[in-house]
Amino acid sequence: MNAAPLSGLYAPSLALVTDLYQLTMAYGYWQQGLQDREAVFHLYFRKAPFQGGYAVAAGLALAVDWVENLQFSDDDLAYLGSLRGSKGGAMFPPEFLRYLREMKFTCDIDAMPEGTVVFGNEPIMRVRGPLLQAQLLETALLTLINFQTLVATKAARIREAAGPTDQILEFGLRRAQGFDGGLGASRAAYLGGGDATSNVLAGQRYGIPVRGTHAHSWVMAFESEVQAFSAYAQAFPDDSVFLVDTYDTLEGVRQAIHVARDMRAKGHELAGIRLDSGDLAYLSREARAVLDEAGFTETRIVASNDLEENLITSLKQQGARIDTWGVGTQLVTAYNQAALGGVYKLAALRKADDSGWDFTIKLSEQVAKTSIPGILQVRRFLNEHGKARADMLYNTAEDLPIHLILIDPADSTRRLPIRPETQYRELLEPVFRRGQRVLDLPTLAESRALAQREVQALDPSVRRFLNPHTFPVGLEMGLYEYRTRLILEKRPVRPA
């Protein structure tokens, strides 16, 4: 279910899911004869979203699917051939369009498996290959990885707030960015820790469990709540969750209990009630008391209404008796930070005479936004319990020694020596080699399980919402020193 999500949803070619400048640069590289110069790009974000301490990498399976189906169709090329510059001439000459038509994808891609915990500045993905091809991948990879990682991280935080046993249902399709905005959100929400979705297409495509209750309109379509609930129970005698707040919530709970008694007399149990408005702490406590008193101790209480991790935490602190959380808008849009600022930066370029690499850097007024040169790998050092201790970014280019001293790129006085015998694992795994996929993708459920293990293995201080502890991520000392020299060399020094 995991590996063919987009090719099934979309028309044959999605090569035009890109920014125009990728194609204008491609044409420029081709014109300059630079199309096959070997290049390395890293895809990474600078800061974890939601002012949090970590992110959950996601989107790789979608990216793989897109890359494997990448091809310019005749329609695509006809469209590109129709584009005109301001003087009326063709933007792209036919020879270049022929080149695009015949281009074969030959890049290497390494990436973190979906579900891996990732921190700022760490490459989630590394692309190595002909400059033109590697550049052409940028937009689509960012679109897929940014959004999937953002929502998977939000879901992990909601799981953190809800605790391990509560149910989390994702309800957000109607507030998503169109159909595959919603489909992608459902996928990432499940990967990051959700239990089920209301989105039927996501159920069909990805095998995510689907769940639902009923709408207010169901109640309004009957003369009374009792009639409405009874009719719903007739359709779903063992799986009914009654929405009780169409008119008056606690009165609705009483009507639900009335119907639940009839159901029990016929051998069925009311699965749950849903609260969708009002003071959820108060109403859930009252509803629980009334249900328990009537003998419906197993009937679950589902709550919804703009829920997110902070509100869930607060409701729990107030003693809310909610055991199933319906989460919509806040999860699928990652409302309080609606985008992850992932970037895709050129970090190495083979020298023209093929004598080695030029490692490249993008400067910035702020050192934190300056890119990291090299052909990077992320090494995660583990403590004696196998838990993450610190991450090291290092340059894998040949013949570079590795000094086991990590330096914080934002503050060079923060240094962490690592003992040589420390256990570690390398986070970037081979996905494509010379354009051929070499990785069997895990199922979505396997990625979800990895995400849960990864997040649980973080120290609680890194997982907390308010001022989380900063997990140590450093540059290998040689890389740090190389980067510092490069910055000083590239930055023009002018007298003030």
Next chain:
Amino acid sequence: MNAAPLSGLYAPSLALVTDLYQLTMAYGYWQQGLQDREAVFHLYFRKAPFQGGYAVAAGLALAVDWVENLQFSDDDLAYLGSLRGSKGGAMFPPEFLRYLREMKFTCDIDAMPEGTVVFGNEPIMRVRGPLLQAQLLETALLTLINFQTLVATKAARIREAAGPTDQILEFGLRRAQGFDGGLGASRAAYLGGGDATSNVLAGQRYGIPVRGTHAHSWVMAFESEVQAFSAYAQAFPDDSVFLVDTYDTLEGVRQAIHVARDMRAKGHELAGIRLDSGDLAYLSREARAVLDEAGFTETRIVASNDLEENLITSLKQQGARIDTWGVGTQLVTAYNQAALGGVYKLAALRKADDSGWDFTIKLSEQVAKTSIPGILQVRRFLNEHGKARADMLYNTAEDLPIHLILIDPADSTRRLPIRPETQYRELLEPVFRRGQRVLDLPTLAESRALAQREVQALDPSVRRFLNPHTFPVGLEMGLYEYRTRLILEKRPVRPA
């Protein structure tokens, strides 16, 4: 280009783009014999987004396309047939799935044309038809209309800030919710007032002008900025916009001028430079001065970096010399309010004995969230200059007299009498009749032109960002009184 956007992008059937509860309710209605009871639903939002005074209705063409292609495929039905309840039984019986397979769409739909200015509580769309069908449309209609309206409104606000002559380029694909999140955002951004997009697929599918510059990686792939700019100019001699901030912005401007002189010597003009970081007010003024001094007065200055309407307003107030605004994340995600809370509420149901209508209401703790019963139309009264003066919601059900007194549903003491001779237009237009489309959809460019006329026709006090004036939207007096009686009747009165 406008009418077939989704059917081209998607696989044959998207009937499963819905919440599970639409299907469970459909089964319930079918089981109760209520599937053909005539019902009326309204799609509306309660408050304009971004604390603004208005929204720009959008998404109708996408909704029409979805509705026209709505059909359950064999795969869809096989999936639904495979779903199991908690006791292991089939969620849906085969007879119901056969009913879905053979269902013919027979609803009436009325809607505001795309580009219409719309206010809180006004139906953007009204669906009338068999209860089961009308309910089944809910999720997809909300998904499409909510997001398109949100982004079109954001774009209109950015146009307001940029003024009528500046260029607005939408650059946001990489931060959108997947591929059609980005595609939909590009469409709505253009409709609401953008000039062009970087999204090539949006250019192909919707005929939106595509534009682009180059990335930092282009500069980094050459030995020097001068080499990089020269190479780009060779590819696009009349359409080059140089990104000048890879290393040092003002130094980059000087390098750009150096290359621009060479270009001019060959008969070409540098189209523009782009600033993507730093203090855009200061840097744009400095860049303009340097460009002008060197004789490049026509070279445009493009700026980007998390721009939105408030930042653009501030930059203009600071005398920034920017004439082209590249807008990405903030526009495509509507970052500061990433979802429009549109809802779809049952408002009328034919009586069981077919003797007339029951008008229905969803109560709420807050009167502002209580729905409006009836078969509604929105009448926009115009002043002597043809500009919008006030909107009236009224019930079009037969034989109801219309009293030309508008009552604010949130404050019944605010009443606005309308002279009988006042000119008006009705905002909801027939789109489908008995399942057949009766409206020729305008092109996207026509909808964009309508949006610009509509927004410009609003009083500036309604358009401003800070504490905008509330445009008067009232209920026709008879509707107001009917709704008040219904609320009192439905709300249980309990002693405190």
